[in-house]
Amino acid sequence: MNMKNTNILYQHGTLALLVPGLLTGTLKMKNLLSHGDTGIGTGEGLDGELIILNGIAYQADSFGKVNPISSEFTVPFANIHYADYKKLTTIANASPADLAKAALQGKPNSNNFFSVLVKGTFSYMKTRAVAKSERPFSTLAETAKNQSVFETKNVAGTLLSYYSPSLFHGAAVAGYHSHFLASDHSIGGHVLDFKIDQGTLSLQQFDTLEQHLPIDNEEFNAHDFSKDDIANTISQAE
Ligand SMILES: [Zn+2]
Structure with a gap:
């Protein structure tokens, strides 16, 4: 039984x-x-960039492949929700800034969490996927240096984006965090840049953030975050 809130x-x-x-x-x-x-989300050791669509999880890896994910695959970080998007508008010839403006409907920012879904064709798409690192793990800044960047033109697919209010920078990344999957799985990953050719822009707002923490993880429990440069590192890596 599942209450799909x-x-x-x-x-x-x-x-x-x-x-x-x-x-x-x-x-x-x-x-x-x-x-x-x-x-x-991402896998253990920053093992690629994950996107979940229609209940199916995919991994874009650093070799440029899109892989199915097993149910035993583990994640250190992920966002998930039950899709109930409302179509906002159609959008054409749009940069990331144009999309942000359209999604915010003229407001400069939002104090609420929401998700943006764009299905359509993209005249340009630039993604990255981090390569899996092994133990002992290094910092996010060091680990994320080992990444591949992918670019393509004229690709159909789905852009899935989460918007977090600036207040939550640290728990999430303030503003948009976007992943992409091409319809033919030719490219995917964490989105660095794009140009929408034609698409539909849908939006889903949330009134609740359910923040789950790994309370059984000893390293997490023992770590002192007060010395970490969290805000700057997240801004640079994400
Ligand atoms: Zn990402």
């Missing part, structure tokens, strides 16, 4: 815990998927 954004871990290198996968994909059907 579409007003809840569920988050496992925080971006802050990645900063000092707490990259252990602390939640299994099958457990994550009990909290939604749509989401983003």
Whole structure:
């Protein structure tokens, strides 16, 4: 039995815990998927960039491949929710700034969490995928240096984005955090830049952030975050 509350954004871990290198996968994909059907995240050791669409999880890896994910795959960080998007508008010839403006409907920012979904064609897409690192894990800044960047033109696909209010920078990244999956799986990953050719822009607002923490992880429990440069590191890496 599942109460599919579409007003809840569920988050496992925080971006802050990645900063000092707490990259252990602390939640299994099958457990994550009990909290939604749509989401983003990363694997243990920053093992690629994850996107969950229609209840199916995919990994864009640093070799440029899109892989299915097993139910035992573990994540140190992920966002997930039950999709209930409302179509806002159609959008064409749009940069990330244009999309942000359209999604915010003229407001400079939002104090609420919401998700943006763009399905359509993209005249340009630039993504990155971090390569999996092994123990002992290094910091987020060091680990994220080992990443591949992918670019393509004229690709159809889905852009999935989460907006977090600036107040929550640290737990999440303030503003938009976007992942992409091409319809033909030719490209995916954490979005660095894009140009929408034609698409539909849909939006889903949340009234609740459900923040789940890895309370059984000894490294997390023992870590002192007061010395970590969390805000700056997240701004640079995400
Ligand atoms: Zn990402």
